[in-house]
Amino acid sequence: MLLEVAGLKKSFGSIVVADDLDLVVAPGEAVGIIGPNGAGKTTLFNLIAGGLAPTAGYFRFDGRDFTGVPLQGRCRAGIGRTHQIPQPFEKLTVFENLLVGAVYGRRKTEAAVAQSCGEILERLGLLKRANTLAGSLTLLERKRLEMARALATAPKLLLLDEIAGGLTEGECSELVATIREIRQTGVAILWIEHVVHALLAVIDRLVVLNFGRKIADGVPKQVMQLPEVHQIYMGIEA
Amino acid sequence: MDDAAARSTQSFRIETAVGSPRATAVAVLIILLALMLLPTFAGRNLIQDLIFLFYMLALAQCWNLLAGYAGLISVGQQAFVGLGGYLLFALTLIAGLNPLLAILLAGLVSALIALPTALIVFRLRGAYFAIGTWVVAEVYRLVFAQVKPLGGGTGTSLTPSVTSSVPGIEWVKTLLDVRAPAARDIVSYWVALALLAGTLAAVYFILRSRRGLALGAIRDHEAAAAGLGVDIYRIKLAVYVATAAMTGMIGALIYLQKARISPDAAFSVLDWTAYVIFIVVIGGIGTMEGPVIGAIVFYLLQRYLADFGASYLILLGTLGIVIMLFAPRGLWGLVADRYDLTLFPTRRRLIIRDREDG
Numbered sequence: 001m002l003l004e005v006a007g008l009k010k011s012f013g014s015i016v017v018a019d020d021l022d023l024v025v026a027p028g029e030a031v032g033i034i035g036p037n038g039a040g041k042t043t044l045f046n047l048i049a050g051g052l053a054p055t056a057g058y059f060r061f062d063g064r065d066f067t068g069v070p071l072q073g074r075c076r077a078g079i080g081r082t083h084q085i086p087q088p089f090e091k092l093t094v095f096e097n098l099l100v101g102a103v104y105g106r107r108k109t110e111a112a113v114a115q116s117c118g119e120i121l122e123r124l125g126l127l128k129r130a131n132t133l134a135g136s137l138t139l140l141e142r143k144r145l146e147m148a149r150a151l152a153t154a155p156k157l158l159l160l161d162e163i164a165g166g167l168t169e170g171e172c173s174e175l176v177a178t179i180r181e182i183r184q185t186g187v188a189i190l191w192i193e194h195v196v197h198a199l200l201a202v203i204d205r206l207v208v209l210n211f212g213r214k215i216a217d218g219v220p221k222q223v224m225q226l227p228e229v230h231q232i233y234m235g236i237e238a
Numbered sequence: 239m240d241d242a243a244a245r246s247t248q249s250f251r252i253e254t255a256v257g258s259p260r261a262t263a264v265a266v267l268i269i270l271l272a273l274m275l276l277p278t279f280a281g282r283n284l285i286q287d288l289i290f291l292f293y294m295l296a297l298a299q300c301w302n303l304l305a306g307y308a309g310l311i312s313v314g315q316q317a318f319v320g321l322g323g324y325l326l327f328a329l330t331l332i333a334g335l336n337p338l339l340a341i342l343l344a345g346l347v348s349a350l351i352a353l354p355t356a357l358i359v360f361r362l363r364g365a366y367f368a369i370g371t372w373v374v375a376e377v378y379r380l381v382f383a384q385v386k387p388l389g390g391g392t393g394t395s396l397t398p399s400v401t402s403s404v405p406g407i408e409w410v411k412t413l414l415d416v417r418a419p420a421a422r423d424i425v426s427y428w429v430a431l432a433l434l435a436g437t438l439a440a441v442y443f444i445l446r447s448r449r450g451l452a453l454g455a456i457r458d459h460e461a462a463a464a465g466l467g468v469d470i471y472r473i474k475l476a477v478y479v480a481t482a483a484m485t486g487m488i489g490a491l492i493y494l495q496k497a498r499i500s501p502d503a504a505f506s507v508l509d510w511t512a513y514v515i516f517i518v519v520i521g522g523i524g525t526m527e528g529p530v531i532g533a534i535v536f537y538l539l540q541r542y543l544a545d546f547g548a549s550y551l552i553l554l555g556t557l558g559i560v561i562m563l564f565a566p567r568g569l570w571g572l573v574a575d576r577y578d579l580t581l582f583p584t585r586r587r588l589i590i591r592d593r594e595d596g
Contacts, residue, residue, distance in 0.1 A: 050461075072464055072467045075465055075466055081465060087459045088458075088462075089455045089458035089462065091454065092454050095586065096585070097455075099451055099586060100454075100463065100468065103448050103451060104452060104469075105467035106467075109448070110254075110451070110586065111251070111252055115249065118588055122248065130588040153466060
């Protein structure tokens with residue numbers, strides 16, 4: 001298994017945001033995560049790729065215990081992530097944003113990563129904006145930059161946090177096509193998303209979280225049929 | 239992602255922008271040479287003013303790297319100015335070393351002392367870090383006030399034998415036909431120019447290196463930089479120690495020029511940190527050009543308005559607040575927004591070329 005999460009617990013005071021979570025992702029697999037607001041989805045990402053320390057439990061990545069590994073070590077080992085609210089380096093150019101990820105995430109020289117950064121920008125449709133300041137990008141472009149920057153670190157596992165939110169139908173299907181392309185290069189994907197139809201177009205397996213607990217995990221179509229999932233999603237998603 | 243290479247019809251390479259490197263190098267050399275030759279015809283007042291401008295600008299560049307890029311808002315850099323100054327006095331008066339050698343050693347010792355200091359203050363964040371650095375500077379001040387051979391709380395002066403032992407003074411005296419005090423100023427001016435040029439070059443090459451890429455990222459979004467593999471702690475530590483070394487050398491020079499030191503003056507938060515912050519903020523924090531503009535503005539204000547005493551300080555404060563409110567990126571920000579100018583190019587550009595066989 002590429003990623004193994006076991007018995008992961010996190011509470012802020014009396015509020016439990018991750019309760020005994022188990023989750024595995026195989027190399028190259030695409031797993032979707034859905035759940036109502038406050039279900040602990042982003043917290044799970046922060047436990048895996050952010051600086052958040054779990055209250056109990058552990059997670060392994062690529063066969064190594066990763067629970068105490070600092071942020072930069074997680075990235076270098078191959079965990080890339082995007083943020084729900086894009087966090088560009090605004091006074092750097094789009095290309096320089098990617099360079100940071102490529103140079104530090106992959107521990108290479110700037111000259112050695114220029115070609116692959118250019119290719120990632122081309123794939124994500126940002127090539128024309130390569131030498132403009134990231135601060136001047138539109139929201140859609142910022143979301144693309146988040147993904148491009150994560151890809152620049154050459155991840156084995158890519159964590160996508162609500163990347164389709166706020167996009168038009170056309171933009172969304174473009175995004176789905178891009179993510180499918182990324183999958184074909186062998187990158188495993190763990191994707192949190194409210195736009196369920198976009199998710200279902202890409203993933204192999206679907207996990208449902210509610211109040212920090214995993215309530216379903218399996219083949220997407222079957223999971224969506226489960227009565228408890230229906231109940232949660234009544235009024236949120238058709 | 240390797241299969242993408244076959245698919246792409248374009249090749250990409252990186253260029254760290256300098257329009258024409260040769261012309262730039264020639265321009266830099268001409269400016270340096272002109273500044274070096276300035277004492278041959280400039281008056282002593284101008285030389286003294288320029289020494290002040292040079293060391294304030296060098297201090298501002300250090301603080302800008304520290305606060306503007308690495309996010310280390312220190313209000314305790316006077317710790318290293320004072321440390322450098324006192325080291326110069328100790329190394330020349332007590333150990334009998336040559337003042338120029340003492341300046342270099344002051345930088346080295348400042349770096350060595352910055353290391354354990356960092357281990358303490360780096361445990362603090364944000365405002366606590368700022369206050370922590372200030373407390374450290376006060377501790378340094380109190381420690382040096384206890385050192386009796388260096389005059390304790392009242393301070394001490396350099397002996398004439400020390401101030402006139404700087405290499406080059408005799409040479410300047412005979413060559414330019416000036417008296418000893420003027421010759422001392424001219425040599426100090428050259429040392430200040432060398433330190434300023436060295437500081438600018440060091441900061442510039444740090445920013446152009448891969449460390450500079452990380453520093454730009456930390457400046458804009460620290461958490462995101464860490465998530466992309468940047469070792470924040472290590473880079474901050476390196477910047478803290480390097481700026482301490484530079485600040486220590488500048489402090490040594492300042493007190494070689496002043497020839498008199500006391501704990502209150504050497505560790506003055508107003509002179510060595512508040513003014514420096516003012517320079518960086520009005521010029522434009524997080525750019526190399528900002529402190530240059532800020533130092534010139536500060537110099538002019540000081541030159542023409544300092545006689546007004548308290549009103550001058552009130553004016554400085556007001557100006558600082560107005561600029562922070564209405565031009566948060568400083569005076570340089572106003573210019574750069576309009577004309578896309580840069581004096582110290584560090585941008586990395588992606589150069590796209592269609593492949594011949596594509």
